[in-house]
Amino acid sequence: MTNGLAYLSANLPIRPAPYRLGPDGCGLVVVDEVNGFATLKGGNLAPQAPNAQVEQMIDETDRLARSFAAAGRPIAVFLDSHQPGKPEPPYPAHCERGTGEDELVPALKWLETCPQAILIRKDCINGFVGAEAGEGRGNRIVSWVNDTGLASIIVVGICTDICVMDFVLTMLSARNHGMMPPLTDIVVYEPGCATYALPIETAMALGLPATAAHPQAETHHLDLYFMASRGAILASSLV
Ligand SMILES: [Zn+2]
Numbered sequence: 001m002t003n004g005l006a007y008l009s010a011n012l013p014i015r016p017a018p019y020r021l022g023p024d025g026c027g028l029v030v031v032d033e034v035n036g037f038a039t040l041k042g043g044n045l046a047p048q049a050p051n052a053q054v055e056q057m058i059d060e061t062d063r064l065a066r067s068f069a070a071a072g073r074p075i076a077v078f079l080d081s082h083q084p085g086k087p088e089p090p091y092p093a094h095c096e097r098g099t100g101e102d103e104l105v106p107a108l109k110w111l112e113t114c115p116q117a118i119l120i121r122k123d124c125i126n127g128f129v130g131a132e133a134g135e136g137r138g139n140r141i142v143s144w145v146n147d148t149g150l151a152s153i154i155v156v157g158i159c160t161d162i163c164v165m166d167f168v169l170t171m172l173s174a175r176n177h178g179m180m181p182p183l184t185d186i187v188v189y190e191p192g193c194a195t196y197a198l199p200i201e202t203a204m205a206l207g208l209p210a211t212a213a214h215p216q217a218e219t220h221h222l223d224l225y226f227m228a229s230r231g232a233i234l235a236s237s238l239v
Pocket residue numbers: 080081082088094095123124125
């Protein structure tokens with residue numbers, strides 16, 4: 001069997017590098033680090049076995065968020081949160097309100113009462129869309145960037161190739177469209193991102209469609225590549 005990751009690394013390379021936090025406003029965006037996605041056996045879409053990438057994401061997010069909170073820097077936290085019984089195709093039921101799946105993982109629960117943090121519940125993959133307040137009241141994430149004067153945002157969370165990527169790509173367009181004048185850098189902190197593992201053998205055994213196959217290392221890599229190729233900055237560390 002060919003080593004897919006080695007092929008991707010050689011032919012679709014990514015180059016995460018240390019990112020320097022400047023004196024200008026910098027905010028942290030935490031995407032969907034909820035029980036239903038990141039706690040062992042926390043739901044239909046949660047890890048069913050211990051997963052090192054997910055554990056590292058939570059550790060790194062906690063460390064970063066505590067340093068941002070201590071420095072008085074703004075933090076925005078997305079929570080995937082669905083009305084019970086209302087489907088989000090193509091996914092099985094997940095993160096329904098009242099189940100606990102749509103609550104932050106235990107290590108990040110403190111963010112609920114962190115004065116620097118705003119929590120945004122969303123019922124769709126893309127946090128930018130989910131942040132639409134409706135009825136002409138604007139977009140909560142756009143307002144957050146503009147009101148706090150952010151020149152850069154650091155994005156962490158799960159899944160690299162789903163909710164993180166859709167948010168980051170949309171933010172790049174929104175920035176380039178002039179919706180957030182202070183914002184220059186949209187940074188993806190690689191050690192703080194994770195996705196799930198569903199090898200093709202498992203997907204086939206479960207009777208899932210072929211596109212359900214989801215090798216963790218390869219999908220994580222591919223979507224870092226797509227974000228970087230669209231203009232996101234990939235960070236290996238923050239200095
Ligand atoms: Zn969802």
